Amino acid sequence: MSKNVQIMINKPFWLTKSSLGFEQSRQFPQLDSKETVDICVVGGGLIGNFIAYWLSEMGISVVLLEKDLLASGSSGRNTGFILPGTVEHFNRSMTLHGKEKALAIWKFTERNFDQMLGIIKDESIDCDLQENGSLIVASSKQEDIELKESFVHLSASGIQVDLLTSSELEKKFKSDQFFGALKTKVGAGIQPVKLVNALSKILSSRNIKIYENSPVLDICEYESNSLQIVTEGGTVDCAMAVLATNAYTSQVISGFDDLIFPFQGQAFVTEPFPSSIFDEVVYANYGFEYWRQLRDGRLMIGGFREKDGQKGEGFSTEVNSELIHGLYDYFYQLFPKVERVPISHAWSGTMGFSKDGLPIVGNTKMPHCFVCGGFTGHGLGFASAIGELTAQVMVNGKGDASELFHISRFDGG
Helix, strand or coil: CCCCCCCEECCCHHHCHHHHCCCCCCCCCCCCCEEEEEEEEECCCHHHHHHHHHHHHCCCCEEEECCCCCCCCHHHCCCCEECCCCCCCHHHHHHHHCHHHHHHHHHHHHHHHHHHHHHHHHCCCCCCCECCCEEEEECCHHHHHHHHHHHHHHHHCCCCCEEEEHHHHHHHHCCCCCCEEEEECCCEECCHHHHHHHHHHHHHHCCCEEECCCCEEEEEECCCCCEEEEECCCEEEEEEEEECCHHHHHHHCCCCCCCEEEEEEEEEEECCCCCCCCCCEEEEHHHCEEEEECCCCCEEEEECHHHCCCCCECCCCCCCHHHHHHHHHHHHHHCCCCCCCCEEEEEEEEEEEECCCCCEEEECCCCCEEEEECCCCCHHHHHHHHHHHHHHHHHHCCCCCHHHHEHHHHCCC
């Protein structure tokens, strides 16, 4: 690819008119007064909207605050994958967490998949759903060994998953660059900004107030065991609050620098391709690279974090053109028979990685202020179910599977 090719740098495709049909702009006012509610949700991305959705299902009054525009953070900068499991292959997840916990986490993400698709269909949400399953492909002999080991354990535990050979992949992709793959029906692609916009409209219809361009400046505790959330233009008095701010949690409240930290990811989308190449969302090279084909034929590709000399650390969303060009060439080396089409949009986004690779749900040092974050690149794989769990933990003190993700696992460690 010529490095002189002109592409729309740092404009996430999901936020453009080409994808949405309009340019994403402010839909809700800035907070400029005092609100009093049961719970304040800080963060207007996928997780914040799902937490508010499940709180509203419980009859809880909510205000949702977003510092910029809805979905302008990682929710509008990802590649729209709903995947099973965690960032690690299942065999590695068993080593890290034990087989019982690893299996419980996998089943939790299966539940999330079913739950998200149920909401999308029940609420008639148009988010360009492509429900074609997922492929986790091996880019090396070692990775193939690990996927086969994962297959054995998943199958023995009753998880529906198929194992594809290198010859099957060569026939499927017309490429001899892969050693094998796991295929699962749990996997889909969506347009995440359309999903956030639809959820926000549902919340508004339930009398939940949403405010954009309202960054939180301070969180104050009252002696009456309540909180005041302070923004530039107004305040929210509430019994509890939850920070659905993922990578940016440490910028809102102290004590999270070592628990949730930012990593930058690169992605691009091409001009429409004239024929179908991929059905499933594809996760390769231990999740460092990933791609899918959109409904209009565009190829969307992300990754190369491991090639970043700075290791992608930090809050910058500046596009690394060298990585984008390298990722483009890498993809076409994998698929030499695929016709090269130009990149139309390239961008970067900030992901929130947790200390142990699992989401974190629970209290901060302020007992009535909670956090939900640290998805380690798999936010959509947890979004609805973790939102429901967070709502349960806040209202009831615990929830189904809360022991898997509760912040108390870091106590004393």
